[in-house]
Amino acid sequence: MSGRDDAHDHGLQHDLQRMHDLARENIGRRRTLRLLFSVSGAALIGACGGGSASSGESTSTTTPAPTPTPTPTPTATGSCVADPEETNGPYPADGSNSRNGTVVNVLDDSGIVRGDIRSSFGSSTATASGLYTTLTITLVNVNGGCAPLAGYAIYIWHCDINGKYSLYDLPAENYLRGLGVTDANGQLTFTTIFAGCYDGRYPHIHFEVYPSLARATAYGNRILCSQFAMPAATCSTVYATSAYASSRNNFAGESISSDNVFGDNSAAQQAAMTIAMTGDITNGFTGTVTVGVAI
Template sequence: MHGHHGDEVHEHDRGLSYDLPVLARRRMIRLMAGASLVPLVGCSSEDGTAASAPSSQASSSQTSPGGTSSPATDASVECAPIPEETEGPFPGDGSNGVNVLKESGVVRSDVTRSFGDSAGGTAEGVPLTITLTVVDAASGCGTPKKGAAVYIWQCDREGRYSLYNDGVTDENYLRGVQEADDQGRVTFKSIFPGCYPGRWPHVHFEVFGSLADATAARSITNTSQLALPQDVSETVYATDGYGESVRNLGELSLESDMVFRDGHDQQLATVTGSTGQGYTATLTVPV
């Protein structure tokens, strides 16, 4: 178990008392979004697992023979906004101590290295390119949100968050902001995150209306998390440096994770690639 999380493991993402209102809102959103689709879309089961995807993205992944994951799509399913999630205790956006968003250099695509006056370290691990496509949910996910901005942050191979956890408090790697292009896309060069006790492998992100809002750390429009598929995670964690992630992942499932257990269809990324060449994770983000 990682000593750097300590008690934080048991209250990660600020605990169940913090998350219950979030989960309740998500259930209400899902019920409202699916009200007009009762004949076509099944309801969520009592244990919180989704019977079918609630959006046109339908990003629940189906594993292909090559060990990658591809989404099942159904244009007839209604587009719903990305589920709102807790930002967790390590956002670095000024809401819980340090604020990396106002630092010069945070707008970047390669987040593997620290920048500015930090210690200048590099996050080691299997390469992971993260591409998020921000679209307008109100228009049926057909309109890209050009000019929106996305801030991502994640743990490193050892399960540590820069700026917060012991050993990396002087680092700010695995954090960065990008402005969406004409297609609503933002792309980050990162590493596959480790799996620490109590949480499924994931990447946090916040969406802002503009780059100016993001770098001023104001007016967040959406806060959510990207989940990584089990088959790819298991493959990555069999490589050097991810030893503790093997055990931690074995004790979890998407259905038991405190964030994704009430439904992860819209948050499970499509992942392709290999440990040798690196992976690419893609996700559509309706806002």
């Protein structure tokens, strides 16, 4: 037999002693390996280090934490003009006046928050006739780099094709009035008809700005009341149609510069208050306008 096989013939005591010796040898090997790893690792780190050997001090390089990138604040393109405060006129239905001894306030009516303002809501559902028009309003902060203002409420109202106002001239109707809230881009869009023109005024749309929908319940909470001017060239086109015959005669003697509301504003303000409009009498019109407020 080989020497390895002979080891099994020396009895239990011999085997136990042999197992003890082997265990000690294994422990020694593990300790030796750890020592060798520690020494070689230290040597490797020393060889790769970037510190000066003559300084006697170890050096370390700390990677700076990345600087958080701020979330950009959306801004409107171009410059913006603060819209002037203007009268809300005799037909606002915002709680500021009365008709036949009763305060008229459509702002607290269910249904006033809507995008399409062509029809009445409530007891009447009549729809105002006239050329289809959409109006997108962008609200910006003139004190904040023209940044869009989200979450603000805007109330608009205007006359029909014959220059009549709902709730006053037409007490059974409340059409051509609506309230909306600006989105993340400071915008909201109303669907309406092209406003008519009545004697003594340049064609216009009234509006009021409120700090929130919750506050848009009465005129006392508004932060701005002003008016939009309809573009003269489009007015000439629209009022040439038979449906707007009465507006055509009233518009003939009006201009934005001679108007008793728009006339005393600067040229820049008049331009900012005038709706930019595209379209035609067949397909309707699309208007855009920017309202500047100081927040």
